[in-house]
Each structure stands twice: as C-alpha cells, then as structure tokens.
Amino acid sequence: MxxxxxxxxxxxxxPTKQFKTIGIKVDFVAPLQATAITARALLAQVLETSTxxxxxxxxxxxxxxxxxxxxxGISVLKLGTKHVIRLTCSLVDEQYLDNFGPQQPLFEQGMxxxxxxxxxxxLPQGNFDPATFTQQRQNLLTAxxxxxxxxxxxxxxxxxxxxxxxxxxxxxxxxxxxxxxxDLSATDILGTYQDMLANDAVHxxxxxxxxxxxxxxxxxxxxxxxxxxxxxxxxYRWSVRDQVQVGDDEAPVVQAKLNLAYQLPIYRDDDDxxxxxxxxxxxxxxxxxxxxTNVREKASLAYYASSGYNxxxxxxxxxxxxxxxxxxxxxxxxxxxxxxxxxxxxxxKLLAEVKASLLNARLAALDSPQRRxxxxxxxxxxxxxxxxxxxxxxLAAITVDDVTRVAQKVTLQATYCLHGGVQxxx
Amino acid sequence: MLSKKxxxxxxxxxxxxxxxxxxxxxxxxxxxxxxTFAIMTTDYGAMDNEFVPRGQHQxxxxxxxxxHFLEHKLFEKKDHDAFDLFGKYGASxxxxxxxxxxxxLFATTSxxxxxxxxxxxxVQDPYFTAETxxxxxxxxxxxxxxxxxxxxxxSYFGMIGQLYPKEPLHIDIAGTIDSIDRITxxxxxxxxxxxxxxxxxxxIVVGQLDPEETLDWITANxxxxxxAPNEPITRVPSPQAQPNEIVAATTRQLTVSRPKVSLxxxxxxxxxxxxxxxRYSVAVSLMFDLLFNDTSDxxxxxxxANVIDDSFGYDFQVQRGAHFAQLAGDTDxxxxxxxxxxxxxxDAATQLAAAKPQFELVKREAVGRIVGAINxxxxxxxxxxxxxxxxxxxxxxxxxxxxxxxxxxxxxxxxFLAQCRQTVYTIFP
Numbered sequence: 001m002x003x004x005x006x007x008x009x010x011x012x013x014x015p016t017k018q019f020k021t022i023g024i025k026v027d028f029v030a031p032l033q034a035t036a037i038t039a040r041a042l043l044a045q046v047l048e049t050s051t052x053x054x055x056x057x058x059x060x061x062x063x064x065x066x067x068x069x070x071x072x073g074i075s076v077l078k079l080g081t082k083h084v085i086r087l088t089c090s091l092v093d094e095q096y097l098d099n100f101g102p103q104q105p106l107f108e109q110g111m112x113x114x115x116x117x118x119x120x121x122x123l124p125q126g127n128f129d130p131a132t133f134t135q136q137r138q139n140l141l142t143a144x145x146x147x148x149x150x151x152x153x154x155x156x157x158x159x160x161x162x163x164x165x166x167x168x169x170x171x172x173x174x175x176x177x178x179x180x181x182x183d184l185s186a187t188d189i190l191g192t193y194q195d196m197l198a199n200d201a202v203h204x205x206x207x208x209x210x211x212x213x214x215x216x217x218x219x220x221x222x223x224x225x226x227x228x229x230x231x232x233x234x235x236y237r238w239s240v241r242d243q244v245q246v247g248d249d250e251a252p253v254v255q256a257k258l259n260l261a262y263q264l265p266i267y268r269d270d271d272d273x274x275x276x277x278x279x280x281x282x283x284x285x286x287x288x289x290x291x292x293t294n295v296r297e298k299a300s301l302a303y304y305a306s307s308g309y310n311x312x313x314x315x316x317x318x319x320x321x322x323x324x325x326x327x328x329x330x331x332x333x334x335x336x337x338x339x340x341x342x343x344x345x346x347x348x349k350l351l352a353e354v355k356a357s358l359l360n361a362r363l364a365a366l367d368s369p370q371r372r373x374x375x376x377x378x379x380x381x382x383x384x385x386x387x388x389x390x391x392x393x394x395l396a397a398i399t400v401d402d403v404t405r406v407a408q409k410v411t412l413q414a415t416y417c418l419h420g421g422v423q424x425x426x
Numbered sequence: 427m428l429s430k431k432x433x434x435x436x437x438x439x440x441x442x443x444x445x446x447x448x449x450x451x452x453x454x455x456x457x458x459x460x461x462t463f464a465i466m467t468t469d470y471g472a473m474d475n476e477f478v479p480r481g482q483h484q485x486x487x488x489x490x491x492x493x494h495f496l497e498h499k500l501f502e503k504k505d506h507d508a509f510d511l512f513g514k515y516g517a518s519x520x521x522x523x524x525x526x527x528x529x530x531l532f533a534t535t536s537x538x539x540x541x542x543x544x545x546x547x548x549v550q551d552p553y554f555t556a557e558t559x560x561x562x563x564x565x566x567x568x569x570x571x572x573x574x575x576x577x578x579x580x581s582y583f584g585m586i587g588q589l590y591p592k593e594p595l596h597i598d599i600a601g602t603i604d605s606i607d608r609i610t611x612x613x614x615x616x617x618x619x620x621x622x623x624x625x626x627x628x629x630i631v632v633g634q635l636d637p638e639e640t641l642d643w644i645t646a647n648x649x650x651x652x653x654a655p656n657e658p659i660t661r662v663p664s665p666q667a668q669p670n671e672i673v674a675a676t677t678r679q680l681t682v683s684r685p686k687v688s689l690x691x692x693x694x695x696x697x698x699x700x701x702x703x704x705r706y707s708v709a710v711s712l713m714f715d716l717l718f719n720d721t722s723d724x725x726x727x728x729x730x731a732n733v734i735d736d737s738f739g740y741d742f743q744v745q746r747g748a749h750f751a752q753l754a755g756d757t758d759x760x761x762x763x764x765x766x767x768x769x770x771x772x773d774a775a776t777q778l779a780a781a782k783p784q785f786e787l788v789k790r791e792a793v794g795r796i797v798g799a800i801n802x803x804x805x806x807x808x809x810x811x812x813x814x815x816x817x818x819x820x821x822x823x824x825x826x827x828x829x830x831x832x833x834x835x836x837x838x839x840x841x842f843l844a845q846c847r848q849t850v851y852t853i854f855p
Contacts, residue, residue, distance in 0.1 A: 018458035019801045020436070057729065061720035065787040069794025092797045096436055098828055139735050145683040146737065146756055151575045252681050254574040288513040297507070300564030303572050321572050356516025363460040363535035367633075369801060 001212055005204070005219060008227035012376050013215045014207040020096045022107045022208030023369040026114060027377055028085040028200040031232060034168035037083060038176025039192040041076045042184055044085050045136045046128055047193075048074040052120045055129075067109055068092045074117075078174045080234040080312030082381060085196060089114055090369065093209055107210055111218035119223055121193070128186040137181060144175050151418060152319065155257035159317065159416040162247045163261040170236060170313060201229045203380050207369045234381040235267045236313045245414040256324035256419035260334065263411045264309060264316040268382045273311060274394045275402035279410075280309035281354035282346055282403060283337065284318055288353050290337040291318065299333060301326050312381075316410055324419040331415070341407040346400050355395055362391065428641060433821045436800065440819055441637040445645060447653050448625025452819070453640055454632040454806055462538050462633035463803040465531040466549055469813060470621035472599040473525045473747065476662040479616040480623070480654065485662045488617060489608040490594065491566070491601015494523040496614050498562050499554055500530070508548035517541045523599055526746040527812075533803070538635060539643045546629075546647050552618045554611035563606055570600050577682045581754060581853055585690040588673040588849040589750055592665040624648070625656040628812050633803040669694055672847040675764075679854050685760040686853040689767050693749040694845040700816035705826050707744040707815075708792075709838035712830070714740050714751065715788040716781045717770055724770055724777075733762045746814055749842075764850045774843055778836060785832045796824045 003011040030036065054060040064070045071090045076083065091106040103109075122129045148154045157173060164170035202224060206215050240263045266276040284291035284307025295305035305320040322330050340346075365371040379385050386394075431440045441453040472494060476487045501508045501521070512519040517534035530549050534541045573579045587596035600606070631640060672692060697703050718724060718740055728734045738755035757763045770777060799805035799820060809820035818826075 016458070020797050021801055056726055058721060058723070058726040061725075062784075062787060065721050065791040067794075068797075069791035071794075071798070090798060092794050096797055097793070098435065135730075135732075138732075142684060142735065142756070143737075149577050149682045255568065255571040286513075287509060287518075296565060300561055301568075303565060303568040321568060323568070323571075353510075353513040353516065357513065357518065358516070360516035360518065360533075360535050364533060367459050367461045367803065 003212075003216060006224055006226045008229040009202040009224050010204065010380065011215060011219055012203070012205040013210065013212055014205070014372055015210060015212075016207065017209050018367070019208055019369050020093050021090050021369060022093055022110070022206065022210055023373050024089045024091075024107075024110060024114065025205045025373040025376075026087040026118075027203040027380075028196050029203065029381070030083050030196065030200045032078060032081050032083045032169045034172060036192065037078075037169070037172055037174065038180040039184055039189050040083055040085055040196070041174065041176045042137060042140055042181060043189045043192045043196065044074040044076050045140050046133060046189060047117055047121055049132055049136055050122045050129070051116045052122050053116055055122050063113065067106055067113070068097065070106070070110055070113070072113070076174045079377070079381065080236050081169075081232065082234050083174070084377065085200075087114055087117065088370070088373070095209075107208070107214065108218055115222055118197070123190075127190050130186060133186040133189070137184065140175065141178055141181055144173070144178055144181070147173070147175070151251070151253050151257055152321070155259050155416060155418040156317070156319065158247060158249065158418065159259040159261050159414060162245045162416055163315070163414040164238075165245065167238065170238075198225065199227055201227070201380075203377065205373050205376050207372045234312055235269075237265070238263070238314070240265075240411050241413060244412050247414070247416040249418050250421045251418055253418060253420045255321045256327065256417055258320045258322055258327055258330055258417045259415070260318040260412065261414040262316040263314060263413050264406070264409060265314045266311065266406060266409065267314055268311040268378070269384060272402065272406055275398050275406045276309060276311065277358065278351070278354060278395070278398045279341065279403045279406040280307055280316065281358055282350055283307050283341060283407075285309065286354055286357050288350065288357065290341070290350075291334065294333050294337055295320060295330060299329070301330050301333070305330075324417075324421075327417055327419070338407065338410060341403065342410070344400060344404040346403055348400065351398070351400055351403065355398065358395060359392065362388070428637065436821060436824070438800070438821055440821065441641070442817065443641065445624065445648050447648055448623065448656050449648060450628040450812070450817070451641060451644055452628065452630040452810065452817070453635060453637045454630075454819075455635050455637060456633050456803060459633045459803060460535045461533055461803055462535075462631060462635050463531065463533045463807050464542060464545060464629065464631040465529050465807050466545055466627060466629045467527050467529040467812060468621050468627045469526065469746070470528055470617070470626065471524045471526040472597070473594045473664065474621070474661055475594050476664065477620055478660040478662075480620040480657060485660065486616065488613055489601065490597045490605040491599070492609055492613055492617055493528055494600045495562065495566060495606055495609050496617055497521045497523045497528050497530075498566060499558060499614060500549060500552060502558050503548070503551070503553045508544060511544045511548070512541060515541055524745075525595060525599065525748065535634075538640070542631070542640070542643055543647055546644070549622070550651060552615065552622075554614040556611055559609060559611050559614065566600055566606055567603050570598065570603060573598065573600070577680050577686055577853055580678075580680060581686045581688040581851060582752065584676070584678065584853070585688040585752060585754075585849060585851040586750070588676060588851055589690045589692040589847070590667065590748065591671060591673060592667040593748070594664050595748060619654070620659060623656060624653055626659060630807045630810050632807045669845070669847045672849055674848070675850040675852070677852045677854055682756075682853055682855050684756045684758055684855065686754070686756050687760045687763045688752060688754040688851045689764055690849045690851065691751040691771075691846045692849075693842050694847065695841045697744055697749055701818055701822070701826070703744060704811075704815040704818050704823060705830065705834065706838050706841070707742070707749075708823065708827050709830060709835045710751075710842050711742045712788055712792060712835050713774075713778065713839040713842075714742055715792065716784055716835075717774065717777060718753065719788060719791075721784060721787055721791070722781065728766055731762075733757060733759050733766055744814070760852045760854075764852075768848065771843065771848075774839060778839060782832055785835070789827065789830070792827055793824065796820060796827065
C-alpha cells in the first residue's frame with residue numbers, strides 16, 4: 001500500500017502476519033554532492049546519539065530497552081546520484097510478549113521515538129550540544145580510519161578512487177572524507193539538518209502486522225512540510241576511458257587483494273537490466289560462477305573470487321584474495337572468463353542454474369523484514385514497480401544471446417592490487 | 427515417533443524424533459515463509475583432534491585443522507561437486523566448522539525433497555583421494571592467510587590462544603599451513619567414520635515445510651543406507667592448562683589504525699549439564715549486559731572518557747568443554763580499557779546489586795533480541811545446540827530467559843567470576 005503524506009513525503013505499508021516484529025524505515029534522500037556527504041554522515045551520527053528528552057546515549061539506550069530491545073540506528077548510503085540518511089527501527093509485536101500490560105502498542109511508541117529523534121534533537125542553545133558534537137565527530141573520524149583495517153574494504157576503496165579519479169561524489173565513501181570532517185562545526189551540521197528536514201525526499205515504510213489506519217495515524221503528526229523534489233535521474237553516467245587505470249600499493253598483508261573495475265553501462269531502467277543481473281551472477285556473483293569455479297575450484301588460486309554489479313553507477317567489479325606472485329595468472333584467468341562469455345560460450349546449464357539461484361534469492365528476500373523495507377527504495381528512486389510474476393517472466397526469458405550482448409559491453413577500466421611486496425608474506 | 431512441542435503464545439511448534447540409525451531430526455514449520463533452511467551437524471570440531479578411530483583400539487593424534495579440512499572435502503565426489511547439485515535447484519549451500527561442531531546447510535525456496543536428499547547423500551557418502559586432498563591445500567592455505575590479514579579475527583583468536591594455551595583451542599580452526607600439509611585421505615576417513623555416524627549427528631529443518639511429509643522423505647532416504655553399528659566415541663581429553671598458566675597479557679603489532687584490545691575471561695567453574703547449562707549461559711550473558719551494555723552507567727562513564735566507543739562489544743559463550751567471555755574494542759587508551767574493565771569485574775558483586783533496577787530492562791532487551799531472531803529461519807536453526815543443552819531450542823531459551831530471576835543471575839555470576847581467569851591481548855598499530 002502506497003500513500004502520499006505530503007508533497008515529497010510518502011508512506012509504504014507492507015501488511016503481513018509473517019513476522020513477530022514490526023519494522024520501520026525512514027529514508028531521507030538528497031542529491032549526492034561531494035561537499036555535503038561528510039556533513040550528512042556526521043549529522044546521522046549525532047542524531048543517533050541523543051535527543052532533547054533522552055540527552056545521553058544511555059538515556060536513549062534505556063528507552064530502547066524499555067521498548068523490549070527495539071533496535072534503532074541511523075546509517076548513510078550512496079545510491080547512484082543520491083545520498084540517503086536512513087533511520088531504521090524494529091519493534092517486537094507485543095502479541096508475542098508475556099505480561100505486556102496496559103500501554104500503547106510498541107509500534108506507536110517506536111514511531112513516537114523516531115519523531116523525537118528527528119524533530120526534537122538535543123539543541124540546548126539552538127545548536128547541537130558541543131560536547132556531543134565534538135565527541136561524535138571524533139568517533140566518526142576514527143570509524144572512517146578503522147574501516148581501512150579491513151584490507152578487502154581498503155582495496156575496494158582504493159579501486160573506486162582509481163576508477164573515479166576526478167569524480168569525487170563517486171570516489172568518496174558514503175561516510176565522507178576525514179579532511180572535510182575535521183573542519184565541520186556544529187553550526188554546519190545544523191544547516192545540514194534543517195536542509196534535510198525541509199528539502200529531502202522522505203520515504204517512510206512499515207512492514208508487519210499493522211493496518212493502514214494505524215500506520216497513517218502514527219505519521220500524521222510528524223511536522224514535515226510539502227517539498228518540491230526535482231525528478232532528477234538516480235543514474236550516474238560516465239565516459240569510458242581509453243586507458244586502463246592501474247594502481248598498486250605495498251602494505252604488510254599476507255594475502256594480496258587484487259580488484260578490478262569495469263564499465264557496464266546498463267542501468268536499472270535499461271531493457272537489458274535483467275540480462276546484466278544474470279551476466280553478473282554467471283560471471284562472478286554466485287558460488288556457481290565462472291570466477292569461483294575457475295579461479296578457486298579449478299586453479300586453487302584463491303579463497304574468494306567474486307563480482308558485483310551496480311545498476312546505478314554502471315559498474316562491474318571483481319574482488320579476489322590471492323598470493324601476490326600469482327597476480328598475472330589470476331588476471332589472465334579472469335580475462336579469459338570474460339572473453340568466453342563475450343564469445344557466447346556460456347553453457348545452458350550454468351545459465352539455468354544462475355537463474356534458479358536468482359529466483360531463489362528473490363523469494364528468500366521476502367522472508368526478511370529488513371530486505372522487504374530496503375528493497376522499496378529502488379522502486380521509489382526508479383519509479384519502476386515490478387510485481388514478482390513479471391520479474392520472474394523476465395528472468396525466465398533471458399537467453400545466452402542476451403548475456404553475450406551484455407558481456408560485450410563490459411570494458412576493463414581499472415585494476416588495483418594491495419600486496420605485501422615482492423616477497424609476499426612477511 | 428514424532429513428538430510435538432507447542433509454544434502457544436509464539437504460535438510455534440517444534441517436531442522432533444530420532445531415527446532408527448540414531449539421527450536426530452528437528453523440524454519447525456514457519457507459516458507464510460518462502461524459504462526452508464536445513465542444517466546437518468556433527469558433534470565434532472577443531473577441538474577433537476585426538477581420538478580412537480572407529481574400529482581401532484589405540485588413540486591417534488591427528489593434524490590440526492582436520493575437522494575443517496574434512497568439511498571442505500566432503501563436497502567433492504568422484505565425478506561431481508555437491509555444490510553443483512544444489513545449484514541445479516538454485517539453492518544456496520554452505521558449511522562451517524567450529525571448535526566442537528561441523529555443520530552443512532542449505533536454504534531453498536523450492537524442491538525441498540531433492541535438496542534434503544542431496545544434503546543427506548553428500549554428507550553420508552565420503553570420497554577422499556590423495557589427489558583431491560592435495561588440491562584443497564592451496565585453497566585452505568589462502569583461507570588461513572585471509573584471516574591472517576583480519577585484525578578482528580587475530581584479536582579474537584589471539585585472546586583465545588592465551589586463555590587456552592595447552593588446549594587445541596589455541597590453534598586456528600583451519601589449522602596451519604604446515605599442519606594441513608600433513609593431512610592424508612586416510613586421516614579424513616578415520617575422522618569421518620568416527621564422528622559422522624548418524625547417532626553423532628542432528629538435522630534441523632526450519633521454514634516452509636510439512637513435518638510428516640518431510641520426515642517421510644528423510645526416513646526413506648536413511649532406510650536405503652547401511653551404517654556401522656553405533657559405538658561410543660572415545661575422545662582423548664586434551665591437555666588442560668591450570669588457572670595459573672593463563673598468560674596475563676600479550677601485545678602484538680599489526681597494521682591497524684588504532685590499538686585493539688581483547689580482554690578474555692576463561693571460566694574454570696563447572697557448567698551445569700543439560701537445560702541448566704543454558705540457564706547458566708543466559709544468566710551470565712545478562713550479567714555482562716548489566717555491567718557493560720549501553721544502558722549501564724559504566725558504559726556512559728567509559729564512553730565519555732574516550733576509553734570505549736561504538737566499537738566496544740562483548741560476548742559470552744558456552745561450548746562443550748569450554749566457556750569464556752570476550753570484551754573487546756578499539757581504543758587509544760588500551761591500558762585504561764583493561765584497567766577499568768578489570769576493576770568493574772572485581773567489584774561486580776557491588777555493581778550488580780546497584781544495577782538491580784536495570785535488571786528488568788536488560789531482560790526486556792534480551793527478550794526482544796530472541797523474538798527478533800525467531801523471524802528468521804536461520805536464527806531459529808542456528809540457536810539449536812544439540813546435545814549441549816539437551817536439545818533446547820530458541821523457544822526454550824526464551825522461556826528460560828522470561829523465568830530468570832535476579833537471584834539466578836547473581837548465583838551464576840558468582841560461580842563464573844569466582845573462578846575465572848583473565849587475559850588481555852592487545853594489538854598495536
């Protein structure tokens with residue numbers, strides 16, 4: 001069920017008795033701007049910490065515990081040309097609780113808490129509390145730096161920077177940039193906060209045993225005004241480069257991480273979108289895939305070797321963990337797999353298997369309240385609503401020729417290797 | 427006989443039986459779900475590296491990492507790989523090895539019967555040769571090295587190694603490059619024949635299913651196979667470190683942005699057997715919640731002093747023959763981190779008494795966590811610990827939690843804390 005609450009503010013309700021919880025998601029969607037990414041990430045962190053009524057994280061945490069361990073969080077993500085601040089809250093459906101007693105149902109209490117977080121943050125002097133602000137800025141700073149402790153993440157981040165040199169919105173992580181962060185003040189993010197409330201597209205969604213009346217009533221008193229949302233494309237389009245960007249860093253790692261990025265200029269609204277999804281699943285997106293089979297199972301060169309496809313940025317990426325001295329062999333095997341698919345050498349057996357696997361994954365996602373909620377953003381950004389039956393039909397119709405046509409559009413753009421030096425392990 | 431246990435308030439039912447060959451089967455139908463998740467587990471893990479092979483009389487010490495190696499190799503058959511069989515139906519399959527268990531699993535939204543048969547057949551039909559065993563050494567070698575670069579993993583296992591310096595737990599579950607190099611096909615058969623007897627295994631199936639029909643499929647599949655007579659398994663108890671042999675503190679250097687501290691506590695008290703063990707486990711976990719979770723006064727104090735931040739977390743686990751806690755986080759003040767947590771634990775009796783008003787709160791939170799896990803077929807299946815807690819399921823755990831009193835918590839906390847030993851493992855940049 002879809003409702004327009006205000007101009008630019010929508011509510012989606014997925015009523016079901018399948019779950020013992022009620023899930024809520026609120027997305028604030030803004031155009032992706034390099035200057036705003038970091039401030040929005042910090043704002044999310046500060047809003048998550050406290051509110052006027054719950055002025056410390058302990059006070060807020062106790063309120064969440066009182067609501068039977070409501071899980072609550074604010075995260076940020078990038079999707080194509082959009083930046084999203086996402087609030088999520090999951091509450092137990094009290095019909096499954098012992099001795100719940102006479103009080104408002106947990107869904108209504110959870111919505112009231114989200115309202116508090118969004119519209120009554122801790123602003124003692126009309127600005128964010130200085131101690132909280134400074135501490136959370138520091139925490140975000142260390143969190144961003146700690147991400148690099150994960151060498152797979154680090155290799156992927158460096159690959160993105162290489163691929164999108166000179167295109168900061170795409171090169172930057174959704175958490176922003178440490179140098180920008182250092183210079184942000186409480187006043188800066190107060191402006192970001194006011195801008196978000198006034199101008200972002202707002203998409204609220206609820207999944208669980210809740211009817212339309214309750215869902216609408218719970219959001220009716222949120223002070224959100226009408227807003228004009230420019231209908232700009234969510235797709236990031238970019239020109240292919242003649243030269244493959246090559247990067248390589250030495251770091252004290254035992255296992256080398258070899259990552260590759262390609263352009264695959266097929267977006268979510270393209271007729272070939274489904275074929276691109278199937279191509280990725282066959283190439284490296286599943287354990288049945290060509291990369292997994294040939295790099296890992298046949299050549300024993302890696303523990304992981306997989307690919308990912310982003311239909312909002314038109315990119316395909318490959319991740320592997322290997323011995324540094326095998327880099328050339330692995331690169332050759334990956335290139336050979338792509339070339340084979342481009343020549344139409346995809347077996348009917350593998351095609352059928354990856355289609356079955358994609359269908360399985362799509363149906364399985366219906367069993368996860370979180371995935372039911374997060375899946376809605378795609379529809380909201382693309383205005384493409386595809387019922388399951390239509391989706392299944394499209395999937396079933398994909399042929400080897402379709403996959404071949406998609407594979408021929410794949411162009412290598414960047415390769416990056418994080419390794420432990422010539423000697424490898426230290 | 428298929429026994430049936432209903433949990434009325436939750437609207438859930440657990441069906442359970444033991445087949446003639448000893449295989450225990452649990453089923454939990456989930457109305458409205460599209461997916462079915464099945465997991466088959468043997469009570470055998472990385473800890474069990476010395477035992478009397480079935481049919482022999484002398485105990486044998488096997489190379490470290492053998493349970494995990496066996497898990498990898500079980501998928502590969504003479505002319506096919508079990509992964510591919512699941513793949514035909516689009517099911518996703520996987521496996522994992524822990525200290526005391528090895529599990530094989532799949533999730534599917536169609537062809538449950540076929541997928542169940544694939545699972546039972548590949549787990550119950552080993553095929554190991556010198557050639558296939560040698561090929562796997564490269565893959566597992568890469569897996570070991572991947573974890574070498576994972577600071578969180580290194581921090582966790584570094585801590586465990588200090589808590590269990592003489593026990594097999596101090597070695598990585600996957601073994602070492604050297605130890606796996608010594609594994610032979612005969613070793614794998616010896617381990618397989620000893621621990622993969624149906625009487626040492628269980629199968630739990632959760633999700634879209636009809637219990638009677640599903641059991642018929644499983645029974646028919648098992649009836650078509652012959653197994654050796656059931657014999658008791660003789661594991662050689664591993665050497666045990668004395669409390670005074672626990673290494674108090676170690677540091678190590680890795681490429682991390684900030685120091686990582688892992689404070690471990692090894693229990694030397696006797697965990698009660700059966701369901702009482704689960705009650706003990708729930709109670710000690712709640713004790714840690716009261717002392718350290720984000721509703722505690724300690725948390726705010728340490729957070730505001732920048733001793734801990736959002737990376738702080740803790741975990742208590744009970745396994746066959748071992749129970750321990752980890753409190754860990756990234757911090758610029760690793761000494762203060764260890765000092766403060768040690769002080770809180772030393773003062774636990776007073777602190778817990780003072781935190782009594784928060785008891786209902788942390789209990790509610792734990793209840794919410796369990797109810798949330800019941801939403802997921804994996805959540806239900808993975809919470810089942812088989813013989814360890816006398817076949818208790820997540821629904822039993824919820825009942826135990828709801829009935830737990832503050833006095834129960836204090837008693838378990840006293841038992842654990844009075845005899846536990848502490849270690850601190852710090853990784854510096």
